[in-house]
Amino acid sequence: MEKSIKKYWPIFLLPTFAAFAIGFIWPFLWGIYLSFHKFITVSKTTFVGLNNYVKVFQDATFVSAFWFTASFTIVSTVLINLIAFMIALALTRGIRGTNIFRTVFFLPNLIGGIVLGYIWQILLNGILTHLGLPLLALDARNGFWGLIILMCWQQIGYMMIIYIAGLQNVPSDLLEAASIDGANSTQTLLQVKLPMVMPSITICTFLTLTNSFKLFDQNLSLTNGEPAKASQMLALNIYDTFYARSGAQWKGIGQAKAVVFFLLVVGISLVQLYFTRRKEVQQ
Amino acid sequence: MKKIVALVLAAVLCLALATACxxxxxxxxxxxxxxxxxxxxxxxxxxxxxxxxxxxxxxxxxxxxxxxxxxxxxxxxxxxxxxxxxxxxxxxxxxxxxxxxxxxxxxxxxxxxxxxxxxxxxxxxxxxETYGIIANTKLLEKAGYKAEDLNTFDKLAAAAADIQARKAELGIDGAFTSAGMDSSSDWRFKTHLANMPIYYEYQADGIGTTKAIKGTYLDNYKKIWDLYINYATCEPALLASKTGNDAVAEFVGEKGVFYQNGTWAWNDIKALGAENLTMLPIYIGVEGEENQGLCTGxxxxxxxxxxxxxxxxxxxxxxxxxxxxxxxxxxxxxxxxxxxxxxxxxTGEYASANPLVAVDAAYTAAGKTPVSWNFPTMPSENWKNMVGSALTAYAAGTGDWAGVVTAFVDGWAAEAALAE
Missing domain, CATH: 3.40.190.10 (Periplasmic binding protein-like II)
Incomplete structure (x- = not known):
């Protein structure tokens, strides 16, 4: 078996690697190249040096989109993980109908973001009208909380599954030992279960953090950045730069924003990985 | 096996040659x-x-x-x-x-x-193509008005106010169909309606495009927008979420008398029958506007x-x-x-069969001056979006008219400069 893997590994590796190279590495390198150029179509480009990057930081909408995205990411990461973990705890106690609950909580994850955005727009606008509050497109605060509700609804189920898997992997002898030593349920949770599910926490915070930071579909369909870009997140801002302005230079600026955006996402997730990894324990 | 491979290769080669030639x-x-x-x-x-x-x-x-x-x-x-x-x-x-x-x-x-x-x-x-305010003449007559009498902004506004006040009696929800600001409909106002003040400014200044709009006729833009949002089938605050289909449904369902759109909308509204439909020029209260025709371009x-x-x-x-x-x-x-x-x-049998086009031809034949389409000179998509946002906020009361003026005038100059 091992011998044949040694012999045939390229057959297993190459298709995936080719797909990765064509679908990711190549466009990525092109993207970096284009961020230093002015272009309408990618076959006719003019080199402009660092000009595009200078313009990125002069653009006030990019900075405000960054702060909106950052606060959204913090709130949604905390809420999603907290609620998902609590539901996972509740659903690992062996109560009746656990499987049905798990399925129900997971279901929203199967619907695409654009569709969810439009559905929630109708729902939330209905509620806001009823309460006599400004609609989603009129008030950035409503838009913000609308996005939070939408993302929680969509992501909690997925994170819950990961937490359930983590909780089920906590060795029962550890739990037994804890109860023999007289630990109450809070102590067991904090001192035994939590350290043991730390790998799940790493994964889940990583996923929610990067998902929230890169959020596009839901932002586009729920608020489309209204009112006047006040609820616009970074990804949508980049899209807007690329398509909503006339003149060749904006494509390059959009591309430069995308590179800055990539660096931000990588930086933030590396910091997060470093901190949560440190807390992981060996079984 | 080798034969098959050879055959396939030959076939591919032929195909390649065929496309090349x-x-x-x-x-x-x-x-x-x-x-x-x-x-x-x-x-x-x-x-x-x-x-x-x-x-x-x-x-x-x-x-x-x-x-x-x-x-x-x-x-x-x-x-x-x-x-x-x-x-x-x-x-x-x-x-x-x-x-x-x-x-x-x-x-x-x-x-x-x-x-x-x-x-x-x-x-x-x-x-x-041509656009204007499509009107349901059957409902207009029921309310005691004739489309051809509504030839200035003041007369249109008076009729709209009267119709709105008697909406229960007339069995409608409002004079104007909802001016939805959802992206399926907002172009009717941030682009097409915005053409009116731009057209009159270009006319007054004798220009065809500009890097800096002055906004001379923005008060007129406000007048017509006020009319659309206040004498409508729904509360102004709800316009933010109203769609293009909503307006069509209201118009075809005879819940509104006026509907701003163009000749391309004919298929959507033909259920009402050509004899019950006409198009009014979009009057915004400018001197001499009784000679204004529809917007054609x-x-x-x-x-x-x-x-x-x-x-x-x-x-x-x-x-x-x-x-x-x-x-x-x-x-x-x-x-x-x-x-x-x-x-x-x-010409002749190849003239368009669209009844809304015939309405436009009648205006031109009567010597009205068509309003040209100046919105292709708007500086960018972003400018339209910002004007749209400001109009929506003004309608809902979360913003004021000054916001629209800023987006219109300052936004124009800013976007034009950014496009350099």
Whole structure:
């Protein structure tokens, strides 16, 4: 078996690697190249040096989109993980109908973001009208909380599954030992279960953090950045730069924003990985 | 096994050779999804007649620029595409073949329908459209008004206020259908309605485009917008989420009397019957506006791809010439697509059958001055979006009119500077 893997590994590796190279590495390198150029179509480009990057930081909408995205990411990461973990705890106690609950909580994850955005727009606008509050497109605060509700609804189920898997992997002898030593349920949770599910926490915070930071579909369909870009997140801002302005230079600026955006996402997730990894324990 | 491989290889080789030797072909990247079926049909007829393959691909609504951007990079790029006017041309000017001297340009009914850059003809308009305030004459008469009497802003406003006050008696929800600011409908106001103050300013200053709009007629813009939002089928605060379909449903369901839209909307509203429909010019309270006609113009220009092979360019021009001169082509464009086509070959039986077009012709015959389309000179999509946001906020009361003025005037200058 091992011998044949040694012999045939390229057959297993190459298709995936080719797909990765064509679908990711190549466009990525092109993207970096284009961020230093002015272009309408990618076959006719003019080199402009660092000009595009200078313009990125002069653009006030990019900075405000960054702060909106950052606060959204913090709130949604905390809420999603907290609620998902609590539901996972509740659903690992062996109560009746656990499987049905798990399925129900997971279901929203199967619907695409654009569709969810439009559905929630109708729902939330209905509620806001009823309460006599400004609609989603009129008030950035409503838009913000609308996005939070939408993302929680969509992501909690997925994170819950990961937490359930983590909780089920906590060795029962550890739990037994804890109860023999007289630990109450809070102590067991904090001192035994939590350290043991730390790998799940790493994964889940990583996923929610990067998902929230890169959020596009839901932002586009729920608020489309209204009112006047006040609820616009970074990804949508980049899209807007690329398509909503006339003149060749904006494509390059959009591309430069995308590179800055990539660096931000990588930086933030590396910091997060470093901190949560440190807390992981060996079984 | 080897035989099969050899056969397959041979087949591939033949195919490659066949494509290499294939004659000139036409590839049209169509902008209007409403007319996709008719273009496909026309392409088939042309291929049967001449053997020249014609491919028609239609970009999904709202994605034309994106689709064009990626299609034009391909080894078989579109040979025929379209731009929306001077601002759109700025992006694509290097890709537009000079059409001067072709039959297309010679047949244009007016030089104004050629999109020029210097002496070069970069595009030709292929459809002329008209918009205004579509009115349900049956309901108007029920309320005691005649469409032809409403020939100034003040008379229109008085009628709208009266109709709104008697809405229960008339069995309607409001005078105007909802001015939805959802993206399916907001272009009616941030683009088409915004054309009015721009048109009058250009007229007053004798210009055709500008880098800095003054906003001389923005008070008039406010007047008409106030009318739309306050005498409507719904509360102004709800407009933010109203869609284009909502307005159509209200109008066809006879819940509203006025509906701002254009000739292209005919298919949506024909259930009401041509005899019950007319179109009013959009009055905004400017001196002498009783002589104002409907807004007529185009933002659809055919451009031939200059970087395509010369034989494909020639084939594309030949195809277009066939479309505007042959019986099949003229019938298809004028009757099946319902277009008003600005070529002198479209007369008599090839005039458009659209009743809303007939309304426009009647205004012109009566000596009214059509309002030209100046919105292709708007500096960017972003400018329209910001004006749209400000209009929505003003309607809902979360913003004030000063916000609209800022977005309109300052935004224009800023966007024009950014496009440099």
């Amino acid at each position: 294939a004659d000139a072909s036409v590839y049209y990247l169509n902008f209007k999804p409403e007319q996709d079926a008719q273009w496909q049909e026309l392409a088939k007829v042309y291929t049967e007649k001449t053997g020249v393959p014609v491919t028609v691909v239609t970009a999904a609504s709202g994605t034309y620029e994106t689709t064009l951007m990626s299609e034009i990079e391909k080894s078989e790029p579109p040979t025929l595409f379209q731009v929306n006017g001077p601002v759109g041309l700025a992006n694509w000017t290097d890709y537009c073949y000079d059409l001067a001297g072709t039959e297309l340009v010679k047949h244009l009914t007016s030089d104004a329908f050629a999109l020029k850059s210097g002496e070069e003809v970069k595009g030709v308009a292929y459809v002329i 185009t933002e659809n220009y055919w451009c031939v791809n200059a970087i395509a092979d010369q034989e494909d360019i020639d084939a594309t021009i030949a195809f277009l010439e066939w479309v505007i001169t042959s019986e099949e082509g003229r019938k298809c464009m004028s009757q099946d697509m319902g277009f008003v086509v600005p070529f002198d070959t479209f």
